[in-house]
Amino acid sequence: MSVLKISSVSKYFPGGTKAVDSFSLDVADGELVCLLGPSGSGKSTLLRMVGGFEDPSSGLITIDGEDITHLPPERRPTGMVFQSHALWTHMNVFDNLAFGLKLRRTGKSEIREKVEAVLDLVGLAGYGERKTHQLSGGQQQRVALARSLVLEPKILLLDEPFASLDQHLRERLREEVRDIQQRLKITTLFVTHGQDEALSMADRIVVMRDGRTEQIDRPDVVYRNPQTPFVAGFIGTMNLIDGEVAHGRFHRAGLSLDLPISDGPAILAMRPEALDLSLADQGQAVVHRVTDYGTHGLVDLDLPEAIRVKAMVDHPDRFSTGQSVNLAPRAVAAFRDGRQVFRS
Amino acid sequence: MRREPRPKRSQYSMTEHTAATVSVAGTRRGRKYAGLFLVAIPVFLVAWMVIWPILTAIPRSLMQVGTDGSTSFSFANYQFFFSDRYSLNNLTVTLWTTMVCAALLLVICLPLALYLRFTSNRIAAFVQSLAIFPMFVPSIILSYAFIRVLGPNGTVDLLLNGVGLPRIRSPYLTPWGPVIGLVWDNIPLTVLILVSGLGAVSNATIEAARDVGARRLAILWHIILPRITNSILVAISFGVLGIFSSFTLPYVLGPAAPEMMGPFMQRTFRDLQNPPMAITQAVITFAFCIVFGLFYIRSVAKNRTP
Ligand SMILES: Nc1ncnc2c1ncn2[C@@H]1O[C@H](COP(=O)(O)OP(=O)(O)OP(=O)(O)O)[C@@H](O)[C@H]1O
Ligand SMILES: [Mg+2]
Numbered sequence: 194m195s196v197l198k199i200s201s202v203s204k205y206f207p208g209g210t211k212a213v214d215s216f217s218l219d220v221a222d223g224e225l226v227c228l229l230g231p232s233g234s235g236k237s238t239l240l241r242m243v244g245g246f247e248d249p250s251s252g253l254i255t256i257d258g259e260d261i262t263h264l265p266p267e268r269r270p271t272g273m274v275f276q277s278h279a280l281w282t283h284m285n286v287f288d289n290l291a292f293g294l295k296l297r298r299t300g301k302s303e304i305r306e307k308v309e310a311v312l313d314l315v316g317l318a319g320y321g322e323r324k325t326h327q328l329s330g331g332q333q334q335r336v337a338l339a340r341s342l343v344l345e346p347k348i349l350l351l352d353e354p355f356a357s358l359d360q361h362l363r364e365r366l367r368e369e370v371r372d373i374q375q376r377l378k379i380t381t382l383f384v385t386h387g388q389d390e391a392l393s394m395a396d397r398i399v400v401m402r403d404g405r406t407e408q409i410d411r412p413d414v415v416y417r418n419p420q421t422p423f424v425a426g427f428i429g430t431m432n433l434i435d436g437e438v439a440h441g442r443f444h445r446a447g448l449s450l451d452l453p454i455s456d457g458p459a460i461l462a463m464r465p466e467a468l469d470l471s472l473a474d475q476g477q478a479v480v481h482r483v484t485d486y487g488t489h490g491l492v493d494l495d496l497p498e499a500i501r502v503k504a505m506v507d508h509p510d511r512f513s514t515g516q517s518v519n520l521a522p523r524a525v526a527a528f529r530d531g532r533q534v535f536r537s
Numbered sequence: 538m539r540r541e542p543r544p545k546r547s548q549y550s551m552t553e554h555t556a557a558t559v560s561v562a563g564t565r566r567g568r569k570y571a572g573l574f575l576v577a578i579p580v581f582l583v584a585w586m587v588i589w590p591i592l593t594a595i596p597r598s599l600m601q602v603g604t605d606g607s608t609s610f611s612f613a614n615y616q617f618f619f620s621d622r623y624s625l626n627n628l629t630v631t632l633w634t635t636m637v638c639a640a641l642l643l644v645i646c647l648p649l650a651l652y653l654r655f656t657s658n659r660i661a662a663f664v665q666s667l668a669i670f671p672m673f674v675p676s677i678i679l680s681y682a683f684i685r686v687l688g689p690n691g692t693v694d695l696l697l698n699g700v701g702l703p704r705i706r707s708p709y710l711t712p713w714g715p716v717i718g719l720v721w722d723n724i725p726l727t728v729l730i731l732v733s734g735l736g737a738v739s740n741a742t743i744e745a746a747r748d749v750g751a752r753r754l755a756i757l758w759h760i761i762l763p764r765i766t767n768s769i770l771v772a773i774s775f776g777v778l779g780i781f782s783s784f785t786l787p788y789v790l791g792p793a794a795p796e797m798m799g800p801f802m803q804r805t806f807r808d809l810q811n812p813p814m815a816i817t818q819a820v821i822t823f824a825f826c827i828v829f830g831l832f833y834i835r836s837v838a839k840n841r842t843p
Contacts, residue, residue, distance in 0.1 A: 246744055266747040273748045279741035283763040292759065293749030337745075344749060 195257055195270075195347035195380045196222055197243065202252030204238050204404075212238040214404035215252070220348075223378035225371070227391035230401030231427070236384040237352055239401075243382060244273045244350050256347055272341030273350040276357070278333045280325040286312070286336050287321035293344045311343040314373060331362045338370065342377070349374070349381040355390070363387075367394055388428050392416065400424045418536060422528040425462045432468070432502040434461045443527070446496040447477050448520070452527055454535050460528040465491065468504040469521040476517035478502070485509045494518065591823060598817040614817040626795040628821070634715055634797060635781045641720045642727050642776050643769070649724075650731035651761075654738075672725035676718075680789035683718050684709060714790035715797060719780050727772045734768025735761070766840050774833035778826055798822045 197220040204213040213235040220226050228236040241247040243254060245266035254262045261269050280289055290308045299307070312318050315335040325333060334354055341349060351370070355363040371394050374381050385391055391398045392412045400407040400415065400423075407427075408420045419425035426433055436445030438459045443452040445461070452459065470492060478494040481501065490509020494502050504520070506512065527535040601611035618624045653665050671679060686692045688709040697704055708714045738761055746760045762769075784799035791797060796804070798818060806815035 244748065246747075266744070267750045267752055271748070273745070275741045275745060277739070277741055279739065279745040281742055281746070281760060292746070292751070296750045296755060340745070340749065 196220065197348050197380055197382065198253075198255045198258075199239075199243070200253040200255075202239070202242060202249045202254060204235070204242060204247060205250045212404055213242070213249075216401075216404065216406060218399060218406070218409065220380055220382060222380055223375075224396045225374055225381040225383060225394060227395035227398045228382065228384045228401055229388060229391040229398050229428075230386065230407075232386060234401040235404035236386070236401055238404075240273075240350050240352050240382060240384050243348065244271050245269045246273075270347040271350055272344055272346030272348070274334075274337050274341055274352065274354045276353045278337040278354075280333055280336055280340070282325050284325070285321065286317070286323050286325065286328070289325065289336060290321075290340050290343045293340070297344075307343055311339045314342065314376075315339045316369070330358050331366060334358065334366065335369075338373075342373070342379075347380065349379050351381065352384045353386070363390070370394070392428070398428075400427060402427075418533075419462070419526070420533050421531055422460050422462065423531075425526065425528070430465050430503060432461075432463045432465065434463075434500060434502070436461055438527075446498045446500045448496065450522065450525070452525070452535060454527060454529070457529065459534070462526040462528065463502070463522045464524070465503040465505040467522055467524040468502070469523060470494075470504050470506060470512070470518045471521065472511075473517060473519040476519040478518055478520060480512050480514055480516045480518060482514060483509050483512050494520070591820070594816045594820055594823075597813060598820050600813065602813070614813055615821075617814070618817055618821060623794070624801075624818070627798060627801045630712055630795040631781060631797045631822075632825075634712065634719065634787070635777055637716050638719045638723065638780045639773050639777050641716070642723055643773065645720065646724060646727040646731055646772070647769075650728050650735055651757075653728070653732050654735040668728045669725045671721055676722060676783075676785040677789070679718060679722055680786055683714070683721075683790060687717070709790060710792050712792060712795075714792075715783075715787040718786035718790045719783060722786060723776045723779065727776055730768055730772040730775065731765065734765040734771075738764045767837055770833055770836050770840070774829060777829050781826055781829070782822055 197218075199216060199218045201215040201217050202213060203211070203215050205211055216235075216239060218226070228239060230236050238247055242249050245261070245264055245268075249262055252262070253260065256270060266273075281292070284292065287308055290311065291304050294304045294307060308321065309318070312320060315338055317332060317335055317339065320328070320332070320336075325336065328336065338351075338354070354370075355366050358366065367390055383391075383394065392415075395412055397409060398412050398415045399409045402423055408415055408424045410418070410420075415424060415428055419428060419431075422433060425431045434445050434448070436443050436448070436459060437457070438444075438452050438454055439456050441451060441453050443450055443459060443461050448461075452461070478496050481493040481495045484491045484493075490506045490512075492504045492506055492509065492512050494504060496502060502520070512518070524537050525535075526533055526537070598614050599610055599612065600608050601613050602608055649664070649668055653661055653668070674682075684691065687705075687707055688694075689707050691707070691709075694704050694707070708717055742760060742764075743756055746756045751759065782799055783797065784803065787797040788800040788803070791800065798821075802815050802818045802822070805811050805818060
């Protein structure tokens with residue numbers, strides 16, 4: 194039963210970089226929260242502050258109500274998995290896992306029991322005597338995870354643990370980690386800049402930008418109901434069109450559609466999968482390229498004023514370059530001044 | 538009929554394959570000769586300037602010249618060396634100096650290297666240049682600097698005198714004179730080797746250790762030291778080999794008796810005009826260095842991690 198509370202935490206680096214800017218987040222017991230954001234948005238810095246590797250410039254971090262803001266890492270009930278697994282290459286797998294337990298003066302037989310159990314958990318039973326360099330990249334990352342898990346931390350922290358692995362392995366490990374996390378019901382903070390990783394694993398996603406929170410929500414909500422144009426553009430593919438609203442209609446690049454908001458500039462957002470296409474003479478757009486992904490197709494469309502949008506279609510073979518089509522969005526959202534002002 | 542094309546194709550691909558192999562082997566052979574050539578120069582230099590003198594020195598140390606100029610095989614030189622109190626004292630003081638220097642080097646340089654590796658500010662940069670500085674100073678100048686500071690009526694003496702304290706017993710012309718000089722002289726190389734060894738210990742491995750609960754001492758003992766064992770061995774071996782056969786610093790700073798092997802050899806050769814005895818001392822010195830060298834090679838080979 195562990196709850197992590199981060200309250201208006203900021204981190205300034207010498208030289209004036211504001212890596213994290215009054216960030217707040219509550220992670221519930223057993224929850225997996227993904228920190229998602231572009232490079233340099235402060236995800237690692239935030240995670241390292243929770244782990245104790247960076248000292249917050251201001252703010253408060255508590256675990257189960259206990260203030261850990263300025264505790265050194267060795268006195269925190271957190272376990273961290275680093276991007277570059279950071280295994281101790283002069284020890285074998287068993288000793289890597291046993292090191293933390295030995296420091297806690299755990300008995301020999303108990304160490305053996307615990308290490309074997311956790312190796313089994315990560316699917317590496319019988320690998321104890323291996324040297325770390327005799328493992329594949331995925332196995333090394335599993336050992337790193339096991340090394341944290343064996344100490345039964347209250348909070349598990351992972352900083353892009355799969356970044357150096359190939360796509361297939363990444364997907365498999367993602368599922369494994371999620372399974373283990375749910376089985377142990379361990380409160381977890383997971384850093385990634387891969388949106389599919391966040392969407393597939395997280396209970397909630399924190400979208401970060403320049404050290405600040407853009408949106409905190411369940412994955413499906415972040416996807417369907419982005420609160421800012423940044424989130425809309427960052428998660429999934431989104432067609433964003435700058436335009437003007439006049440008398441309840443949005444106008445730009447030959448498009449004109451109902452948008453019941455006050456007059457003024459607005460950004461129109463449409464998902465490719467919510468955009469219907471129909472062939473038409475003198476249509477609104479011209480097909481630029483058709484890409485067939487097997488399960489579906491993606492059509493790139495040229496609108497006037499050099500604006501390009503993407504539409505997802507079930508039967509890509511119905512379209513070909515140069516055709517003229519009309520667009521009919523099934524759902525749109527609109528943003529103004531960086532906030533969502535309309536959603537259908 | 539339908540099967541025919543297959544063997545043809547495979548034959549074709551085989552010839553292609555062979556051709557490729559031949560050309561690769563050709564360039565490889567060329568590279569091998571270039572490599573041999575590059576290796577040949579140092580091997581030749583070592584053979585000419587180290588191996589050959591040793592090979593000639595050993596028989597000369599085993600030769601006894603009679604009064605009539607005839608030569609005969611004999612262990613007399615070695616028998617003399619190992620039964621002569623004075624020679625043995627010199628050997629002992631050389632070994633003692635070497636061991637004390639090695640221990641002091643480790644005690645001084647390891648914390649220094651750790652500090653330089655894990656701190657990055659202006660003070661660290663200053664400390665680094667200070668530590669490396671003696672490397673650029675010739676031993677003879679180090680010696681005189683030592684005498685001016687620690688010698689009789691040196692800076693330390695004057696300072697102590699100035700505040701009314703008794704004068705120190707100067708280490709100048711005691712066995713501690715060479716020790717201080719040699720340690721100072723060897724700090725730069727030792728620190729450089731250790732710092733480069735520590736460069737291989739990534740921050741993440743140390744953070745991971747802290748994460749599982751290791752304090753400073755545990756990190757040093759279980760994470761850092763095992764990773765730099767080889768660097769320590771290399772540094773100590775370099776130091777020991779250099780110190781054991783050093784000449785200038787013990788000659789200038791050390792006592793007249795007992796003296797280290799370097800000055801001892803020189804005096805035997807020049808002042809006592811006894812080249813066979815000097816050669817014998819050289820062979821014995823070399824034998825000790827070989828033992829250190831073999832010990833070093835064995836430990837490095839044993840500790841080798843890929
Ligand atoms: N030790 C440091 N000293 C100075 N600035 C730093 C330091 N560490 C990070 N920063 C700065 O803080 C900001 C946030 O960095 P951080 O590593 O947290 O980003 P990130 O979101 O993890 O990015 P990435 O996805 O590339 O890992 C960046 O602008 C970075 O340059
Ligand atoms: Mg990062």
